[in-house]
Amino acid sequence: MKTVLWATLTANGNYAQSGPxxxxxxxxxxxFxxxxxxTGNFIVGRRTFEGMRGNGGPGPFADIDIVVVSKSATEIPGVTVVSSPEEALKYLEQKGHQTALISGGADIHNSFLGQDLVDEVIxxxxxxxxxxxxNLLIDKENYLYKHVQLLDCKPLGSGVVQLRYALDRAVS
Ligand SMILES: NC(=O)c1ccc[n+]([C@@H]2O[C@H](COP(=O)([O-])OP(=O)(O)OC[C@H]3O[C@@H](n4cnc5c(N)ncnc54)[C@H](OP(=O)(O)O)[C@@H]3O)[C@@H](O)[C@H]2O)c1
Known part of the structure; x- marks a missing residue:
């Protein structure tokens, strides 16, 4: 299954944080x-999901497979809770999804990048x-680098620019 990591960066290269x-x-x-x-799905970290959930209603994601990754939570109404990135991908694959969208936050994105589980970044x-x-990091301990292939670059409006890159995975 193809995995796409979606993230907002700041103009000075940080992993963007949002707030009021x-x-x-x-x-x-x-x-987004x-x-x-x-994709019909997204994978999200427990902390980001709690921030998104608002009043708890399904909102615009009524028909979407939402997978929350957490080591501490076991059940959250309306979503599937899994305990690892691999389990999230396995679940979506079993449900017949062709592509998984990894939507954040920082811990989750870095877990997927660190485990070489990403085919494309937006x-x-x-x-x-x-x-x-x-920061988004492919390794938290060591200096490493990975060349990526630019697939597309386009303005989205209001000064937002979208970059898409393909990553080679050692194992896919
Ligand atoms: N720039 C963007 O595109 C973007 C997108 C989303 C969010 N954000 C920002 O990101 C920040 C939130 O990110 P965050 O890093 O604090 O939290 P997060 O990644 O949303 O969630 C972290 C939680 O996910 C679970 N988790 C993470 N890695 C795991 C692993 N390998 N296995 C099992 N569970 C795992 C743990 O849950 P448990 O504690 O329950 O075990 C952990 O506490 C906010 O500032 C938000 O604004 C930015």
Whole structure:
């Protein structure tokens, strides 16, 4: 199964964090909905999911397979809870999905990158810079690098630029 990691970066290269004073750009959110509609699923970390859940209703994701990755939670109504990235992919594969969308947050993205489980990344670069922040890393301990292939680059509006890269996986 193909895996696509979707993330917003800041203009100075951080993994973007959002909050009341720095809400996500509408263009980036619209793009997220487009990607989710195309894959029919998304994988999300427990902390990001709790931030998204709001009042607990299904919202725009009523027909979407949502997979929450958590070591501590076992059951969350309306979604599937799994205990590892591999289990998330196995679940979606068994459900017949062709592509899995990995939607964040930082821990989850770094877990998938660190385990070489990503085929493609979609980075929406937002016109904002941050101070101390979060990073996406292919290895948290060692200096490593990985060449990636640019697939596409396009403006989404309001200063947001989308970059798509293909990654080679050792094992797919
Ligand atoms: N830039 C973007 O595109 C983007 C997207 C989403 C979120 N964000 C930002 O990211 C931040 C939230 O990210 P976060 O790193 O704090 O949290 P997160 O990745 O959303 O969730 C972390 C939780 O996921 C579970 N988890 C992570 N790795 C795991 C693994 N390998 N196996 C099993 N469970 C695992 C753990 O849950 P348990 O504690 O339950 O075990 C962990 O506490 C916020 O600042 C948010 O604004 C940015």
């Amino acid at each position: 004073e720095n809400p996500p750009k509408k263009e980036a959110l619209d793009d 909905f487009t990607q989710v509609k195309a 980075f929406n670069v937002a016109p904002v810079m941050e101070g101390r922040g979060l």
